[in-house]
Amino acid sequence: MTDKAINLNQQLNGIEQLFASGQIKKAQKDLRKLNSLFNKDKPVPSRFRHKFQRLNFTAKEYDDWAEFATSDKRTQLITAVNTLATKSLEPRKLANEINSLQRQWQNLDQHGKTASKEKWGIFKDACEKAWLPCKDYFAELEGKKEENKAKKLDLISQIESFPSGKSPENITVIQIVKFLKGVHEKWKIFSPVPDQDFQELNKKFRDSRDGINKLLAEVEQYNKSQKEAVIVEVQALNKDELDDAVVKIRELQDKWRTLGPAGKKLDPEINKQFDDICYEFLMIKDKELDESRGLMDKIIKSLREKELSPGEAEEKFKELENLQGTQEEKKFRKALKDFAMLQRNEKAQEKLKRYQELFEQLIDVGSEKVAKELIPEFVNGKPAEAMDLFEASIRFQMFAGLDPVGPKEMVSKIKFEELKNRFAEKNVDQNEKLREHFTNLVYSAHPGKNKDAVEVKKALIKSLKKVESLLP
Numbered sequence: 001m002t003d004k005a006i007n008l009n010q011q012l013n014g015i016e017q018l019f020a021s022g023q024i025k026k027a028q029k030d031l032r033k034l035n036s037l038f039n040k041d042k043p044v045p046s047r048f049r050h051k052f053q054r055l056n057f058t059a060k061e062y063d064d065w066a067e068f069a070t071s072d073k074r075t076q077l078i079t080a081v082n083t084l085a086t087k088s089l090e091p092r093k094l095a096n097e098i099n100s101l102q103r104q105w106q107n108l109d110q111h112g113k114t115a116s117k118e119k120w121g122i123f124k125d126a127c128e129k130a131w132l133p134c135k136d137y138f139a140e141l142e143g144k145k146e147e148n149k150a151k152k153l154d155l156i157s158q159i160e161s162f163p164s165g166k167s168p169e170n171i172t173v174i175q176i177v178k179f180l181k182g183v184h185e186k187w188k189i190f191s192p193v194p195d196q197d198f199q200e201l202n203k204k205f206r207d208s209r210d211g212i213n214k215l216l217a218e219v220e221q222y223n224k225s226q227k228e229a230v231i232v233e234v235q236a237l238n239k240d241e242l243d244d245a246v247v248k249i250r251e252l253q254d255k256w257r258t259l260g261p262a263g264k265k266l267d268p269e270i271n272k273q274f275d276d277i278c279y280e281f282l283m284i285k286d287k288e289l290d291e292s293r294g295l296m297d298k299i300i301k302s303l304r305e306k307e308l309s310p311g312e313a314e315e316k317f318k319e320l321e322n323l324q325g326t327q328e329e330k331k332f333r334k335a336l337k338d339f340a341m342l343q344r345n346e347k348a349q350e351k352l353k354r355y356q357e358l359f360e361q362l363i364d365v366g367s368e369k370v371a372k373e374l375i376p377e378f379v380n381g382k383p384a385e386a387m388d389l390f391e392a393s394i395r396f397q398m399f400a401g402l403d404p405v406g407p408k409e410m411v412s413k414i415k416f417e418e419l420k421n422r423f424a425e426k427n428v429d430q431n432e433k434l435r436e437h438f439t440n441l442v443y444s445a446h447p448g449k450n451k452d453a454v455e456v457k458k459a460l461i462k463s464l465k466k467v468e469s470l471l472p
Contacts, residue, residue: 008034008045008048009048011030011034012034012048012051012052012055014030015027015030015031015034015055016051016055017403018030019055019058020403021401021402022401022418022419031055031056035052035056073104073108074105074108074119074123077101077104077105077123078119078122078123078126080101081098081101081123081126081127081130082126082130084097084098084101084130085126085129085130089133091133091134091136091137092137094130094133094134094137095131095134095137098127098130098131098134101127102127105123141192142194144192145192145193145194146194148190148191148192148193149193149194149197149201151186151190152187152190152193152201152205153201153204155183155186155187155190155205156201156204156205156208159183159205159208159209159211159212160208160211162179162211162212162215163211163212163214163215166215167218168218168219168221168222168223169222171215171219172219172260173216173219173220173223173260173261174260176212176215176216176219177216179212180209180212187205217263219260220260220261220262220263220266221262223259223260223261223262224262224263224266224270226259227256227259227262227270227271227274228270230252230255230256230259230274231270231273231274231277233248233252234249234252234274234277234278234281235277237249237281239281239284242281242284246281246282249278249281249282252278253278253325256274279326279327282322282326289322289323289328292320292322292323292328293323293328295316295320296317296320296323296328296331296332299313299316299317299332300313300332300335303335303336303339304335304339310336310339310340313336314336317329317332348468351468351471352464352465352468352471354374355376355464355471356461356464357371357374358370358374358375358376358442359441359457359460359461359464360457360461361374362389362441362442362444362446363389363453363456363457363460364457365446366389366444366446367386367389367441367442367443367444367445367446368446370442375442376438376442376472378435378438378472379435379438379439379442379443380435380436380439381439382443383439383440383443386443386444387440387443387444387445388410388444388445388447389441389444389445389446389447390406390407390447390450390452390456391406391410391414391440391444392437392440392441392444393406393441393456393459393460394406394410394411394414395414395418395437395440396437396438396440396441396460396463397459397460397463398414398415398418399433399434399437399463400462400463400464400466400467401466402459402462402463402466404459405452405455405456405458405459406452406455406456406459407450407452430470431470434467434470434471
């Protein structure tokens with residue numbers, strides 16, 4: 001029983017957190033699922049009854065606000081559909097207008113409480129009436145479907161005839177793949193087709209590629225034999241004549257690059273086999289390579305210590321000709337990549353530190369005394385009326401997706417307001433919202449000493465990390 005109680009408590013806490021973070025739909029769905037587990041014969045345990053009641057009340061309150069927030073919009077959509085019936089629009093444009101209004105209605109269902117049956121019936125009837133002039137459009141569409149069917153059948157004929165007269169000696173994998181990609185693109189464009197022909201056409205399309213797939217396999221097998229012949233040439237080289245062998249290996253490496261792939265499964269294996277056998281010869285010149293490796297390590301060390309820029313390091317590595325195309329080059333490329341990532345991380349930390357200093361000064365001394373160099377350039381001009389610092393902080397925390405910290409009454413009031421705004425707003429520009437919040441913070445009115453200041457400061461800094469990707 002203890003384990004079940006703990007699990008139930010965890011689920012209730014999870015739902016509570018979802019409500020707090022603004023994931024209303026998910027919270028309501030999880031709560032309904034949990035409610036379904038209990039009934040008269042199996043009541044909610046008494047110790048959790050109060051929390052159940054409180055969460056159910058919260059869910060209903062959100063439903064009420066969702067209905068309030070979307071009711072006017074639904075009425076507007078019904079009016080807009082009725083207006084379409086009086087307009088003389090072309091059938092195609094009329095159909096697009098009706099579809100657009102239907103999508104807006106669906107969007108309201110997805111982001112708020114579902115419409116009542118009565119209101120949905122009114123909207124549905126209005127749509128059907130407005131749709132009547134579109135019959136000709138549908139007739140045209142049916143004709144288009146037949147036309148697309150004919151085009152797809154022609155594509156199938158092209159695919160079936162493609163292998164004719166072609167062999168591994170006169171065609172490449174790239175040419176075959178390019179043809180298939182072009183066919184696939186056209187196949188997608190030639191839509192829609194008659195519903196009754198859809199499955200059969202797709203089956204014919206799949207079957208028609210058998211010949212090309214067979215040709216592709218033959219070409220890949222041919223490429224494999226070509227590559228194996230090059231490997232035999234490398235194996236036949238004399239290690240006692242190392243300089244000549246290395247020159248020949250370089251030539252064979254150039255030839256290798258001109259050979260086509262041997263298939264997704266075989267190509268990596270045969271490429272590795274070739275690399276390994278070439279590497280055996282190249283590694284015999286240990287003294288020369290060891291010296292070059294030492295120079296490469298110094299280049300990497302200078303890069304990491306920022307004595308060399310990536311470009312300078314690249315130029316110096318190019319001078320080590322005997323390391324080109326070897327495992328050492330891969331090691332050097334990885335070092336360049338790691339250095340670039342380190343640079344990005346350092347810049348990100350430096351950026352966050354600057355914003356953190358700004359927030360600390362806002363809480364400690366107020367906006368009037370903040371160092372000018374800390375104020376971001378992207379903020380808007382000074383507003384006519386300064387927002388309370390704690391209010392601006394709470395709104396910024398909610399924007400970052402956190403359960404806000406601050407004076408309790410102010411938190412409750414702002415959460416309520418933000419909830420209403422969340423149901424009403426659509427297509428929110430996150431960058432513009434960030435600018436708005438920073439403007440309110442930078443030009444905020446300091447409330448003076450307050451017991452919540454320390455926790456608010458911590459919450460603001462935590463919020464920064466949540467919106468790091470938006471910060472310029």
